[in-house]
Amino acid sequence: SVHSGIRVSHLRPRNVPPPRLDPSRVYLSFIMSDGDNLPVLTLNNFPQLWRSPDRGKVPIGWTVxxxxSILIPDVVSYYYATATSNDAFLGAVSGLGYTYPDSYGLRYKPEHQQAVFDGFLTDTGKYLQRLGVRSVWIMNATRPERIRRYAEKIPFLEALFPDYGRRVADYGSATYPTARNVPVFHAVTGWTENATREEKISQMVEQIRNITPSERPAFLHVFLWNWGADLSIYPEVLKRLGPAYVAVRPDHLSHLFQQDFGRRKLLARLPERIVAVEGLPTRLTGTFYASSTEPVTVQLSTTDAIKDAKFEPSQLTVAAGTGAQFSLTGRPQTDQIAIVAQAPFGTRRYSVSVRLVSAQELTGARLPSGTLCFAGIYEAENLAHNSGTLLSDVAASGSSAWKADEATAKPGYVVYGPYAPIPAGRYLALFRLKGSSGNAAVLDTCVGGGNPITAQKTVGTAELDEQQYRCLALEFHHPGGPLETRLRWSGRGWVALDWVAVWQIEE
Incomplete structure (x- = not known):
């Protein structure tokens, strides 16, 4: 093409010094999607966004x-030359070509698949260098070993920003280090098609606040859906979040994370909260990471807030760049579990909030026996929606739920997601909802995308209450891969979904 025939000798985006780390802040980076699409870069979306008078008001990471670098080097050079200090760049999507890392090379024989993927990463590194960037946005990468391989095979890589919209349930699974202690920042926001400007702002603010952990500092990847992007929205999002939240470029997010990790020495990634059913054994899992180059020994203990508590293992050896996993099993007795980690450089104490579901809240089928291994809690307002509206409700978790009624919704799947990856196995899902007696709704679980449906339940009118939320159970077998949970509304009456909790069942 004409573009590829133009010689550009040097592609280097502007280098901007990072800010000083403030341990009291929540740092976030806005990442604009779909820069892998050359027409997006040259014809639609990016050129229009680039001309916006609001560009440069907040830091944004533009994916390219x-x-x-070889197909349209002159266009890339234009973006670099006209960028403000708040415009940063990172590779897209998943590398040299649009690909899904989980699936890359699967048509090859098993013994050749790793070498094929490694070859792709080697080529990706070569062209990331040509582009002059050190971070990459990836999607459909749910296997930890595939995410890790990016950091292992691209030696100059400084950060990874996975996911096309939010797939994680909590901060512990959103932000963590991988090989070489390269930080991984999963997306913490999604989008709703055809949302109004006010809906986009309020939903983004709600999603960011919902996943913000109690610990400080914190580091978040705010996904921006380019097809519905409006640059005037993001300054307003920051204003509503308040001064504790600071937007930074993606390269600065990586730098600040590394500073904080080195300062902490030991990093724990635990669920901020879990859901447990009163009287039933529950298991939570966590991971410790060490910033030192030498292995660190960590001894674990807990308080009497969990009955029959058992750590597996109770002593960890944490090697740099790998992380060490553990599990804690028992019957939670209160709304907080304390985990105490004794390391050579001191004692660290971590808290996990517990939402205990009482027998009075449960409706319908008898719960299965066995240990409930907590997989995640997914707030309805943070899942994907085809219609409906955000409901302010003090009885709901976080005082918010998602409501469908005749004024706000169309019949069909009003809530769906999260497309979180889970291994094959037997599972339990609890849907916490309320609604009118004349409502008819269907709950189901399925493999991401809707096929196959693994369990389904029509909600009877006697199972809903207009005043109180109730938990309805679905037991299902999942073949492995992305999980989708859905609420289908009939178009009659109204229904409000608070959250969906998921556990793997261990006999």
Missing amino acids: SPAA
Whole structure:
């Protein structure tokens, strides 16, 4: 093409010094999607956004295909030359070409698949260097070993920003280090198609606040859906979040994370909260990471807030760049579990909030026997929606739920997601909802995308209450891969979904 025939000798985006770390802040980076799409870079969306008078008011990471460095080098050079200090760039999507890392190379024989993927990463690194960037946005990468391989095979890589919209349930699974202690920042926001400007702002603020942990500092990847992007929205989002939240460029997010990790020495990634059913054994899992180059020994203990508590293992050896996993099993007795970690450089104490579901809240089928291994809690307002509206409700978790009624919704799947990856196995899902007696709704679980449906339940009118939320159970077998949970509304009456909790059942 004409573009590829133009010689650009040097592609280097502007280098901007990072800010000083403030341990009291929540740092976030806005990442604009779909820069892998060359027409997006040249014809639609990015050129229009680039001309916006609001560009430069907040830091934004603009995704660009590494292949653009040879296919449209003049266009890339234009973006670099006209960028403000708040415009940063990172590779898209998943590398040299648009690909899904989980699936890459699967048509090859098993013994060749790793080498094929490694070859792709080697080529990706070559063209990331040509593009002059050190971070990459990836999607459909749910296997930890595939995410890790990016950091292992691209030696100059400074950060990874996975996911096309939010798939994680909590901060512990959103932000963590991988090989070489390269930080991984999963997306913490999604989008709703055809949302109004006010809906976009309020939903983004709600999603960011919902996943913000109690610990400080914190580091978040705010996904921006380019097809519905409006640059005037993001300053307003920051204003509503308040001064504790600071937007930074993605390269600065990585730098600040590394500073904080080195300062902490030991990093724990635990669920901020879990859901447990009163009287039933529950298991939570966590991971410790060490910033030192030498292995660190960590001894674990807990308080009497969990009956029959058992750590597996109770002593960890944490090697740099790998992380060490543990589990804690028992019957939670209160709304907080304390985990105490004794390391050579001191004692650290971590808290996990517990939402205990009482027998009075449960409706319908008898719960299965066995240990409930907590997989995640997914707030309805943070899942994907085809219609409906955000409901302010003090009886709901976080005082918010998602409501469908004749004024706000269309019949069909009003809530769906989260597309979180889970291993094959037997599972339990609890849907916490309320609604009118004339409502008819269907709950189901399925593999992400809707096929196959693994369990389904029509909600009877006697199972809903207009005043109180109730928990309805679905037991299902999942073949492995992305999980989708859904609420289908009939178009009659109204229904409000608070959250969906999921456990793997261990006999």
